[in-house]
Amino acid sequence: MLSVKKNTYATFKVINGDIQLKLGVFGILFLLLVGILSPILAPLDPYHYGQDILNGLGVNGHLLGTNHLGQDVFSMIIYGVRTSLMVAVISALISAVLGILIGGIAGYFGGKLDLIVSECINAFMMVPTFFLILLVIALFDNSITNVMIVIGLTTWPSNAKLIRAQALSLRERTFVKSAITMGESKTQILFKYIIPNGIFPVLANTTIGMSNAILTEAGLSFLGLGDPNVISWGQMIFMGKQYITSAWWIATFAGVAIVLTVTVFYLLGDGLNHVLNPKHSNGKGGE
Amino acid sequence: MKTKSPFIKIDKISMWYPQKSKNLFMSIREERKWIKAVDQVSIELERGEILGVIGESGCGKSTLGKVLARLENPTNGDVYIDSVSTKELMKKDTKKFRRMVQIVFQNPFDTFTPRDTIEQILLRPLKIHGIGKTNAERREICIKALESGGLRPADEIMKRYPHELSGGQLQRISILRSMLFEPKFIIADEPVSMLDVSVRSEIINMLLTLSKEKNATVIFISHDIALTRYVSDKIAVMYLGKVVEYGDSDTIINNPKHPYTQALISNCSSIDPDEQREIIKIQGEPPTPVNPGPGCYFASRCFKASKECFQKYPAATEVSEGHIVACDRWY
Amino acid sequence: MKKYVTRRVFMGLLTIFVVFTINFIIIRLAPGDPISTIMGKDNDDPILRTALEEKYGFDKPMITQYAIYLKNALTGDLGISIIYNKEVMAMITERIVPTLLLVLTAAILAVIIGTLMGMYAAKNEGSKIDVIFSGAAYIFNSMPAFWLGLILIIIFSSVLGLLPSYGMINTRDAHTGFDYILDVIVHMVLPVCTLVLVEIPIYFRIAKSSILQVTNEDFIVTLRATGMSERKIFNKYILRNAILPTITIFGISLAYLITGVALIETVFAWPGTGSLMLTAINQRDYPTLMGIYLIMSISVAVVMVLVDIVYATFDPRIRF
Amino acid sequence: MNQLLEIKDFSVTYVNKSKKVYAVKNVNLKINKGDSLGIVGESGSGKSTLAMALLRLLPEKNTQITGKANFIGKDLVQLNQKELKNIRWNELAVVFQKSMNALSPVHRIGPQIEDIYRVHKPNASKEEIFSRITYLLRLVNLSERVYTLYPHELSGGMLQRVSIAISLVHNPKLLIMDEATTALDVVTQGQILDEIVKMEQTLDVTRIMITHDISVVAASCNKIAVMYAGEFMEIGYVKDVLKNPKHPYTRGLLSSFPSLKGEKLKLTGISGYLPNLSVKQEGCIFAPRCQHATEKCKQEKPLGVEMNENTVWCHLYSSGGELINEDQKPVYKD
Amino acid sequence: SGTSTETGGKESKSDKVLIVRSGGDPMSFNPDTIADDNAYAIVQNIFNRLVKLDASKQIIPDLAKDWEVSDDGLAITFHLKDNAKWHDGKPVTSKDVKYTFDTIKENKTYYFNSRLDIVNSIEVPDDHTVVFKLNDPDVSFIADLGWYATFILPEHVLNNGQSWEDNPASKEPIGSGPFKFSEFKQGVNISLIPNKDYHDGEPKLDKLVFSIIPDEQTAIQALINGEIDVYENVPSSSVDQMKANGKIRMALNEYPSPARIIFNLKNETLADVHLRKAIATAINKEEISKKVYNGVQVPEYSMYPSLIDWAANTEEVSPQFNIVEAKKILENAGYKKDANGFYVTGITLDVFEGSGYPDMANLMKATLAEAGIGIELKVSEFNAWNQKVSVERDFMIEMQGGFMGPDPAALAKRYGTGVGSNYGEYSNPKFDELTAKGAATGDQEMRAQYYKEAQTLLAEDLPFVPIVTYAGYDANNAAYVNLPIDGAGKWGWQEYTYTDIQ
Numbered sequence A: 001m002l003s004v005k006k007n008t009y010a011t012f013k014v015i016n017g018d019i020q021l022k023l024g025v026f027g028i029l030f031l032l033l034v035g036i037l038s039p040i041l042a043p044l045d046p047y048h049y050g051q052d053i054l055n056g057l058g059v060n061g062h063l064l065g066t067n068h069l070g071q072d073v074f075s076m077i078i079y080g081v082r083t084s085l086m087v088a089v090i091s092a093l094i095s096a097v098l099g100i101l102i103g104g105i106a107g108y109f110g111g112k113l114d115l116i117v118s119e120c121i122n123a124f125m126m127v128p129t130f131f132l133i134l135l136v137i138a139l140f141d142n143s144i145t146n147v148m149i150v151i152g153l154t155t156w157p158s159n160a161k162l163i164r165a166q167a168l169s170l171r172e173r174t175f176v177k178s179a180i181t182m183g184e185s186k187t188q189i190l191f192k193y194i195i196p197n198g199i200f201p202v203l204a205n206t207t208i209g210m211s212n213a214i215l216t217e218a219g220l221s222f223l224g225l226g227d228p229n230v231i232s233w234g235q236m237i238f239m240g241k242q243y244i245t246s247a248w249w250i251a252t253f254a255g256v257a258i259v260l261t262v263t264v265f266y267l268l269g270d271g272l273n274h275v276l277n278p279k280h281s282n283g284k285g286g287e
Numbered sequence B: 001m002k003t004k005s006p007f008i009k010i011d012k013i014s015m016w017y018p019q020k021s022k023n024l025f026m027s028i029r030e031e032r033k034w035i036k037a038v039d040q041v042s043i044e045l046e047r048g049e050i051l052g053v054i055g056e057s058g059c060g061k062s063t064l065g066k067v068l069a070r071l072e073n074p075t076n077g078d079v080y081i082d083s084v085s086t087k088e089l090m091k092k093d094t095k096k097f098r099r100m101v102q103i104v105f106q107n108p109f110d111t112f113t114p115r116d117t118i119e120q121i122l123l124r125p126l127k128i129h130g131i132g133k134t135n136a137e138r139r140e141i142c143i144k145a146l147e148s149g150g151l152r153p154a155d156e157i158m159k160r161y162p163h164e165l166s167g168g169q170l171q172r173i174s175i176l177r178s179m180l181f182e183p184k185f186i187i188a189d190e191p192v193s194m195l196d197v198s199v200r201s202e203i204i205n206m207l208l209t210l211s212k213e214k215n216a217t218v219i220f221i222s223h224d225i226a227l228t229r230y231v232s233d234k235i236a237v238m239y240l241g242k243v244v245e246y247g248d249s250d251t252i253i254n255n256p257k258h259p260y261t262q263a264l265i266s267n268c269s270s271i272d273p274d275e276q277r278e279i280i281k282i283q284g285e286p287p288t289p290v291n292p293g294p295g296c297y298f299a300s301r302c303f304k305a306s307k308e309c310f311q312k313y314p315a316a317t318e319v320s321e322g323h324i325v326a327c328d329r330w331y
Numbered sequence C: 001m002k003k004y005v006t007r008r009v010f011m012g013l014l015t016i017f018v019v020f021t022i023n024f025i026i027i028r029l030a031p032g033d034p035i036s037t038i039m040g041k042d043n044d045d046p047i048l049r050t051a052l053e054e055k056y057g058f059d060k061p062m063i064t065q066y067a068i069y070l071k072n073a074l075t076g077d078l079g080i081s082i083i084y085n086k087e088v089m090a091m092i093t094e095r096i097v098p099t100l101l102l103v104l105t106a107a108i109l110a111v112i113i114g115t116l117m118g119m120y121a122a123k124n125e126g127s128k129i130d131v132i133f134s135g136a137a138y139i140f141n142s143m144p145a146f147w148l149g150l151i152l153i154i155i156f157s158s159v160l161g162l163l164p165s166y167g168m169i170n171t172r173d174a175h176t177g178f179d180y181i182l183d184v185i186v187h188m189v190l191p192v193c194t195l196v197l198v199e200i201p202i203y204f205r206i207a208k209s210s211i212l213q214v215t216n217e218d219f220i221v222t223l224r225a226t227g228m229s230e231r232k233i234f235n236k237y238i239l240r241n242a243i244l245p246t247i248t249i250f251g252i253s254l255a256y257l258i259t260g261v262a263l264i265e266t267v268f269a270w271p272g273t274g275s276l277m278l279t280a281i282n283q284r285d286y287p288t289l290m291g292i293y294l295i296m297s298i299s300v301a302v303v304m305v306l307v308d309i310v311y312a313t314f315d316p317r318i319r320f
Numbered sequence D: 001m002n003q004l005l006e007i008k009d010f011s012v013t014y015v016n017k018s019k020k021v022y023a024v025k026n027v028n029l030k031i032n033k034g035d036s037l038g039i040v041g042e043s044g045s046g047k048s049t050l051a052m053a054l055l056r057l058l059p060e061k062n063t064q065i066t067g068k069a070n071f072i073g074k075d076l077v078q079l080n081q082k083e084l085k086n087i088r089w090n091e092l093a094v095v096f097q098k099s100m101n102a103l104s105p106v107h108r109i110g111p112q113i114e115d116i117y118r119v120h121k122p123n124a125s126k127e128e129i130f131s132r133i134t135y136l137l138r139l140v141n142l143s144e145r146v147y148t149l150y151p152h153e154l155s156g157g158m159l160q161r162v163s164i165a166i167s168l169v170h171n172p173k174l175l176i177m178d179e180a181t182t183a184l185d186v187v188t189q190g191q192i193l194d195e196i197v198k199m200e201q202t203l204d205v206t207r208i209m210i211t212h213d214i215s216v217v218a219a220s221c222n223k224i225a226v227m228y229a230g231e232f233m234e235i236g237y238v239k240d241v242l243k244n245p246k247h248p249y250t251r252g253l254l255s256s257f258p259s260l261k262g263e264k265l266k267l268t269g270i271s272g273y274l275p276n277l278s279v280k281q282e283g284c285i286f287a288p289r290c291q292h293a294t295e296k297c298k299q300e301k302p303l304g305v306e307m308n309e310n311t312v313w314c315h316l317y318s319s320g321g322e323l324i325n326e327d328q329k330p331v332y333k334d
Numbered sequence E: 001s002g003t004s005t006e007t008g009g010k011e012s013k014s015d016k017v018l019i020v021r022s023g024g025d026p027m028s029f030n031p032d033t034i035a036d037d038n039a040y041a042i043v044q045n046i047f048n049r050l051v052k053l054d055a056s057k058q059i060i061p062d063l064a065k066d067w068e069v070s071d072d073g074l075a076i077t078f079h080l081k082d083n084a085k086w087h088d089g090k091p092v093t094s095k096d097v098k099y100t101f102d103t104i105k106e107n108k109t110y111y112f113n114s115r116l117d118i119v120n121s122i123e124v125p126d127d128h129t130v131v132f133k134l135n136d137p138d139v140s141f142i143a144d145l146g147w148y149a150t151f152i153l154p155e156h157v158l159n160n161g162q163s164w165e166d167n168p169a170s171k172e173p174i175g176s177g178p179f180k181f182s183e184f185k186q187g188v189n190i191s192l193i194p195n196k197d198y199h200d201g202e203p204k205l206d207k208l209v210f211s212i213i214p215d216e217q218t219a220i221q222a223l224i225n226g227e228i229d230v231y232e233n234v235p236s237s238s239v240d241q242m243k244a245n246g247k248i249r250m251a252l253n254e255y256p257s258p259a260r261i262i263f264n265l266k267n268e269t270l271a272d273v274h275l276r277k278a279i280a281t282a283i284n285k286e287e288i289s290k291k292v293y294n295g296v297q298v299p300e301y302s303m304y305p306s307l308i309d310w311a312a313n314t315e316e317v318s319p320q321f322n323i324v325e326a327k328k329i330l331e332n333a334g335y336k337k338d339a340n341g342f343y344v345t346g347i348t349l350d351v352f353e354g355s356g357y358p359d360m361a362n363l364m365k366a367t368l369a370e371a372g373i374g375i376e377l378k379v380s381e382f383n384a385w386n387q388k389v390s391v392e393r394d395f396m397i398e399m400q401g402g403f404m405g406p407d408p409a410a411l412a413k414r415y416g417t418g419v420g421s422n423y424g425e426y427s428n429p430k431f432d433e434l435t436a437k438g439a440a441t442g443d444q445e446m447r448a449q450y451y452k453e454a455q456t457l458l459a460e461d462l463p464f465v466p467i468v469t470y471a472g473y474d475a476n477n478a479a480y481v482n483l484p485i486d487g488a489g490k491w492g493w494q495e496y497t498y499t500d501i502q
């Protein structure tokens, strides 16, 4: 009957809505697991320069072959998860903490401070960030720590903007007003009411920020500005680029790994946005 | 006039917001424009009195409430409670002021942070103000309060999150929480307008009972003129930030003198289908409170307006004992 | 509206100034200087170094250098490239044309294709095609553009031999006239495709989600209630409202592209500002670096301001 | 009889994920030409759902509509899109509450109205449309100036007037107004209600007025239907129902409204809360909150009891309309 | 004729156009102000020097048909070819030579300026004879005249009161070389057209284009696709693939510029020769050569590039790879293992990005770790590295390359006491003495003697460790003959005068 068809359709839509979050969460868990268990999962030490040079797929037990230095590509990919996750998490953390504090304070305290901060945010949004990151990394030290810090320092404005908007509306919310009349201090309110209640959009944005951080790191590595002391996918592409026709596996799998990881973060971000979007949680209070 | 100073004296209180200029730099050069949300309002109230405030949307009722509760700092004026300047009090002892003055908000669904349980929500203010020594003691206080408000079983309700309770329950909790401080002055800003009609009466009755018990003075802000009449002893009618008429509630409803009050009341429909409605039409939409004046703010819409009305803001006239009208053509 | 535009332009100028200053500081604080480049790899003559430092004024205090540079920049004089001994302005104008050609073509194609795809997916939400589009959007959105570029070169240039792999024109046969244009177009195919492929998802998603969102607006329900055909509702009302976020995103991503295209320019040896910038970074060509940055900031600011203005003309609520 | 709309056994269910919401349950209703029916009920009682379902504007993918709704000889529930298109606005128009969002924000008001006008009269000339619209705008007390303005340039009251004018462009037979005056303040609301009543006399439309404010119904309708949790409790002439309410719920509701003039009576209201609409409940839906509820009430759904021209769904009354037990005369404790 | 006017429209297909890959934009077309690798290949075809280097990096005549050194070594006389003409038709005379070097000597900022300190005066007895009067004897001066920034410039064009940098003539250079400047498109290409009146015969090509492709991979693709014809020094990773390509001719091109690590002897840890020896012993040069350079750049043990075979000491060399031996050296010197098995830790190695150096450093790090020497890599972009290493001298070990030919006198410039390029601040009076003797003698055998002895000292002291030679394949379109690489002893390296289609 008609209603049956409607039913399946509705179910499909719901699953479709949730599936992103599900995939995202499972994907992240998977990546985390791989990151934690890298030493167990990787068949070989990726920092070991073996005798097998430029072996193809499966040759001599190298699942994804080896590179010109004799490193096992599969093991490198596995260890690369660590670098990518580290870059993603730490830079996003820096960006989120900065953004939340700056945006939260500006939005909640308002007034001239807010005007100044929000104009700064607007100005900062106009800054060509990749250019800036590139410049700093190229000119100063290209250690992975620097990369993470610089990404964090240049991407906070979007978080600040989000949380500021949240703070602006939250401070008009009744529960904040009522907290004031209950005698709570401004800092208490900022940390107890404004930030916890306004953090979700930042969270969703942060996962997107994480994917961008991974891509940025890869881009820098591709320009030869990666940190040689760690194994990163971007660097594998950079290194594998010269072998792209003869030993295509070096750059190709690293690229695939980036695509998959970034996709997982995007899925998570979208899923979060989806779930947190009030339009999807219909139904009024009560129940 | 009176020998004894009133319990609560609202003294020429004003709240002017600067017209929002979105640009930091241009705002410096531009001439400031002011939204006079509340403009020189003076009211005196006795202990235990209930004042209803009515008026069109945007006339400054809520702003008045917020200023009285010091959620906003008034541009001008002060409020004295028992002859104590609340401005001074805020500076010296904010917490004491907070315990003296409480506000009940319109939207019970939004009065509590969604992340905490009712228990956490109720205990926090007690802790802040050092009421009760141990958490157990504080819990006891809360449970007693909830049960007195008909919220049973109290300890079960305390475990819930706000979204697991109905609007009526939440509004009760909100009122009960305010009462924990035994405030002397309560501002209720449309406390029932978001609630289902059928549960309104219970909330209103509870508010009235509690404030009578504590002998607190109440300002009751509402759109609903019939309800305001039911609740309050006195009524103040506001228009664009000014009180245009003030008096005993029955006097105001039955014998309004200000043209605006007359229009307001005539437009207010009743549930009595037989009632003859003869509405007074006033032209136009309410103007914005940006730099109003210089004459009577209502003049442009007034059916009685004369030339003079546009020139000078009319003085408040006491037309009968305790009935004050800010209109030169009230007769 | 006039006030709005002035405000935006003013903000843009301020941003440029701030960015410019930050940039000056970053560049000057960085280790290394152009002198080393001029002196050549195997030369460490300290006398030569001092002489060169004097010649380019690097011996002056930084503040003085900044003041001089700022004064000159205000009069439109970006100085002379230390490395190439050429007017920075001339070098950038020469390079910015290919960059803009690449970026604008890609952005415009991406916005058109992406939006069309988004429209289709929104209309047929949940259909197979929608699922495919959405899935592909995730994948391409996550793809490092430089990697995609490499893959495209291998496929279309090395394996299939269909398209040129680098540059903007065929060096062997210098074309003129119409052939020249054709030649440039052929060379543009791969880099533009790369950019378009990674940009499409952005417009696809924004178009799809904003169309779906507008579809639920009350006024659309009202229009449905009037019996207006879905087609007309879609074409006239939904689209016009749903296009607004696309405009904003267009601005942001165009701005991003202008600066982010450097990677693609490297991969395809495209003679644009991106590659000029990378060389300038490596050689510490201060005037060129500052000049590029200034011009880029200006372009980004101009794009942003233009987009804001376009947005304002599309959305009457903005005009105040 | 000049019956315009007859709703029989009409139900609407929302199907969201695994959860169902029974928003409207087996309701019956008749409306005659020239009537003005006010549907009152508390928030969530299903008023809007009923209206939207009649207009067939609910998203088909997650709603189920059953029953019949005969409107000028056609069953609204069964109509296909093409037939619907013909009926919409021509015969059946609607005004929504959220007037702020009722018009596209990026189009000028005039052209939007023209588009709507052309839906059913594609060949109408500009002059024709303009004269019709200015006529209607004047009817709701607006100048033709709004024609060239954008929605955000109007106040809420003006937009609401525009919405009303738009709903009338094709002289519909039935006009549904869902909380059309709720968001407005007292003065504007009073004036618009007054205009609606007058306009109705000139244009001869039948109107369904959905609101939670009984005083609005008292001021502008001749019939009233009291709705509670998706069901009708009582339907009848405004004068009868408001003066002499039969259903315990109606009484409770009325006692929640203080009167503006006259004696100050104590407000009582109804204790308890609205039932959960996701659960199908046996018996009278109001029984859990009703102080007269008997075992029967808890088990059996009451059938409509006709009294004069009013109908009450309550077990307190016999099919003849008398109170079965005088002791149970619905009064409310103080 | 002779100016750079396009023939209009499309050039006919039969035109012989040679397209050479260039890594980047030239900085200037004045070849004497700065040393610029990107310009170097181009200007060699526009200008002439007194002498030039051939494909094997030996000195051969250019404008000077021959030269002689006076017995005391204080005067060098060059005899110029008499048929050389500038592109505008004016003859090239010894006055131009004098003008060129006098101007360089006056300008401290010009690259060759400090090298001319040794020159007391330049005399021009006639139009085709130039005599350099030196303050001290130095035979290697001749070789240096064949390197960067020594091109002879036209006095009549440039001597107009403006500096060379600002001179508009520097933008459209007029030289005496086989090709004339035609066009420069920034970031795209540089086109040269043949000089029909060239004194060594008209070039065979119709057009010589240097196409700018910064990215190596793109350049390889372009070569495979036939979009370019010459790619000097292809990455070793692509060598096998290109060798297999029938359309491409591969030719090995070697340079006396070995990759080496240099110890900062001012650093306490590294001042210990035992540690240096241990490090040198723990470097697996074979592995590096094979993995990083695909065997193209071979291990280098000699302290002077073995490519210059007459001067290289192949007996006293840096140690062979032997982990056990390295450990033994450390043990004997009294080093103790820590808990992780390291004798020494905290040594940093500064490397710049490119040339496979980071890879090389990573491999070294791995074998050094095996020998119990803990190294931390610091990779920076070249300019930052340069600042750190060469200007600030803030490093422990650094890795670099750099030209050490064509004359062993280069040893003194790299490792002589107090010399600018002596980053590690090596100082050995005996070494200084030997190199001084080498420079003052004209006799090649004697010189070889001195320099080999000096190398023995280096092999003992190990202020640096050579790792691999510098070499690369030039990949050329097989259709062309007489490319620069084919010109050993006949024509200049990077010179296309004789290049032709088969």
Ligand SMILES: Nc1ncnc2c1ncn2[C@@H]1O[C@H](COP(=O)(O)OP(=O)(O)OP(=O)(O)O)[C@@H](O)[C@H]1O
Pocket: B017, B035, B036, B037, B055, B056, B057, B058, B059, B060, B061, B062, B063, B064, B223, B288, B289
């Ligand atoms: N923070 C603020 N900044 C600027 N203007 C404000 C602010 N708060 C209120 N206003 C303005 O002050 C006026 C009075 O607002 P207020 O909320 O007090 O009205 P109200 O009488 O409570 O209306 P309602 O009945 O709709 O609640 C309005 O015009 C409003 O726009």
Ligand SMILES: Nc1ncnc2c1ncn2[C@@H]1O[C@H](COP(=O)(O)OP(=O)(O)OP(=O)(O)O)[C@@H](O)[C@H]1O
Pocket: A282, A283, A284, D014, D015, D016, D021, D023, D041, D042, D043, D044, D045, D046, D047, D048, D049, D050, D212, D277
């Ligand atoms: N899309 C939906 N999905 C599920 N439940 C819904 C949906 N829309 C409304 N409901 C539920 O249906 C019931 C009736 O809602 P409806 O909007 O018809 O009430 P109403 O009487 O118009 O209330 P109000 O006075 O607040 O407008 C409510 O319980 C509501 O939560």
Ligand SMILES: [Mg+2]
Pocket: B061, B062, B063
């Ligand atoms: Mg209010």
Ligand SMILES: [Mg+2]
Pocket: D047, D048, D049, D178, D179
């Ligand atoms: Mg509704």
